[in-house]
Amino acid sequence: MSSTSALRDLQRELEAKANDLSKLQKDIAKNHQVRKKYTVQLGENELVLKELDLLQDDTNVYKLIGPVLVKQDLAEANANVRKRIEYISAELKRLDSALQDLEEKQNSNRDAILKLQQRIQSLQAGKVKA
Template sequence: MASSTALRELQRDLENKANDLSKLQKDIAKNHQVRKKYTIQLGENELVLKELELLMEDANVFKLIGPVLVKQDLAEARANVRKRIDYISAELKRLDATLQDLEDKQKSKQETVFKLQQKVQSFQAGKGKA
């Protein structure tokens, strides 16, 4: 009777750890999606900066604000794009650090789940022989 209680406890623990692992995997997938979005934005902003660098100092630059184009100083436009690139780069670094942490946790959880699965299997095999 005690052995079936221990087996149920092991199975419950295994289920909880597997759910935790599943949540981590979802977080990793979400991190990848956000990282992809920022990578695309970074590429777009770098292209905009290259285009702005090609302009003459007296060129007209307009910024879209809602449905209206507003004239903007070229130096200000370049500075804004550089700030945006810096921000996006910092976010990508933060996401990379978070991803590394999540992957380390995932590896640890996978090892824990594997060990629990082995315990359950060996417990069931021992019970089957008895």
């Protein structure tokens, strides 16, 4: 009777670990989506910065705010784009770090699931022999 309850406990634990693994995989997929979005934004902002660097100091620069183009100082526009690039780069580093943590958790969770499956199989094999 005790091996049956132990088997049930192991199966419940296995189910919980499988649910955790599924959640981790969803979190990893979400991280990849957000990272992709930031990577695109970084590329766009770097392109804008290159274009701004080509302009002369007295060139008129306009910023789109809603449906309106507003005149902006070239130095201010340059500083804003650099700040945006800095922010996006920091977010990408943060996402990379989070992704690494999630992948480590995923790997340890997979190992735990394999061990639980082996224990369940050995208990079931012992039950069949008895």
